[in-house]
Each structure stands twice: as structure tokens, then as C-alpha cells.
Amino acid sequence: MTDDTKSKAYLFYAEWGPQRSSPRPQRLAAAFPSVSEQERQNWIADFEAVNKELWQAAEQGGPRTGSFDAFKRHMRRLFPFMNEDALRFAWTVVGYYTAHEGY
Numbered sequence: 852m853t854d855d856t857k858s859k860a861y862l863f864y865a866e867w868g869p870q871r872s873s874p875r876p877q878r879l880a881a882a883f884p885s886v887s888e889q890e891r892q893n894w895i896a897d898f899e900a901v902n903k904e905l906w907q908a909a910e911q912g913g914p915r916t917g918s919f920d921a922f923k924r925h926m927r928r929l930f931p932f933m934n935e936d937a938l939r940f941a942w943t944v945v946g947y948y949t950a951h952e953g954y
Contacts, residue, residue: 854934858933865898865901876891904929906948909949912949912954913948914942915954926941
């Protein structure tokens with residue numbers, strides 16, 4: 852398993868829209884059938900940690916008070932598997948949380 856695969860898995864895990872009505876473990880199993888159940892469980896634990904960081908970034912003001920570059924450095928330090936696409940999506944989520952929650 853490569854970091855790129857895990858980044859793609861994160862994007863499946865975190866996607867919004869109609870796909871979100873399908874449970875995340877099922878979506879990951881369908882998208883990555885060659886990855887073991889245990890590995891997918893490990894991914895989910897990591898992705899939940901990512902989500903926790905996204906909320907913290909939003910609570911600190913997200914894009915209103917910080918830059919994408921600083922966010923990217925911070926997230927890569929914590930989650931080195933995240934590629935540019937995953938980081939950009941995560942930053943979008945931070946912006947949404949910041950605006951939606953009024954931080």
C-alpha cells in the first residue's frame with residue numbers, strides 16, 4: 852500500500868454528496884477490495900484523527916486566520932500520507948466548518 856493509495860482512500864472516506872449515505876467502511880471496501888479489512892480499519896482510525904485536526908483548524912479560524920501553506924505543513928507533519936489533492940480537499944473542509952460554525 853502506498854501513501855498515494857491511502858490519500859485516495861481518504862478522499863473516498865471524506866467525500867460529500869449522495870455517496871455519503873453509504874457507510875464509510877463499505878465505500879472503502881468497494882473502492883479498495885484488495886486492501887485487507889484490518890488495513891482499512893487502520894485507515895479509518897487515521898482519517899478520524901485527520902477530521903479531528905480539521906475541526907481544530909476551523910476552531911482556530913481556518914482560512915480567516917491561517918494560510919493553506921501553514922496548514923499543509925502542519926498536516927504533512929501529522930499525516931505524511933496526505934498528497935496535494937487530499938490536503939486541498941481537507942482545507943476546503945476547514946473553510947466550510949469555519950464558515951458554517953461561525954468561527
